[in-house]
Amino acid sequence: DQQVKQNSPSLSVQEGRISILNCDYTNSMFDYFLWYKKYPAEGPTFLISISSIKDKNEDGRFTVFLNKSAKHLSLHIVPSQPGDSAVYFCAAKAGGYNTDKLIFGTGTRLQVFP
């Protein structure tokens, strides 16, 4: 059972425009969400996170939106740059000590073209 779903395996966006990556989750106990970016032959690197007590978090060109009622979050990249081309993973975790492992989605490959 995939608790974190990224239904779009790939996305292609022109440089300068907005990239929107989507993520859905099923576990209502998730209270913290993260986005990771992964380049080929490298491990994922942390990008941005959001707590369930917020509905928006912004860091430079990256903004994450959380809609708890819809169990949906999205990552907006504005403006998109060629260096943003990578695989983006959505991850979530539930509170508590023994259950705080991160659950990852399957990833969305973003390609930003000139």
Added chain:
Amino acid sequence: EAGVTQSPTHLIKTRGQQVTLRCSPISGHTSVYWYQQALGLGLQFLLWYDEGEERNRGNFPPRFSGRQFPNYSSELNVNALELEDSALYLCASSSDRINEKLFFGSGTQLSVL
């Protein structure tokens, strides 16, 4: 400061063999996590070690095991390899038990023939 390091980077094994993967966390990090990324799948949680103890494990068979050493480095062992074990194995570390942010290594690509 060195990041999370994993060895080897690539490995080819045959069915039935055993393999050991190694991970050194960022200095000062006490928690080590292992994830498997098979083709077309997300990162699947394998194991979590903290302060030398196994704290949690994912939905994997017992032939996946590991340990954490006093210097917080970790090994992942996989016995009786199967073809479907072919995957990228990622190690991550964090500085506290509430792992709000994990730092990943570049992974070990395991191919089972």
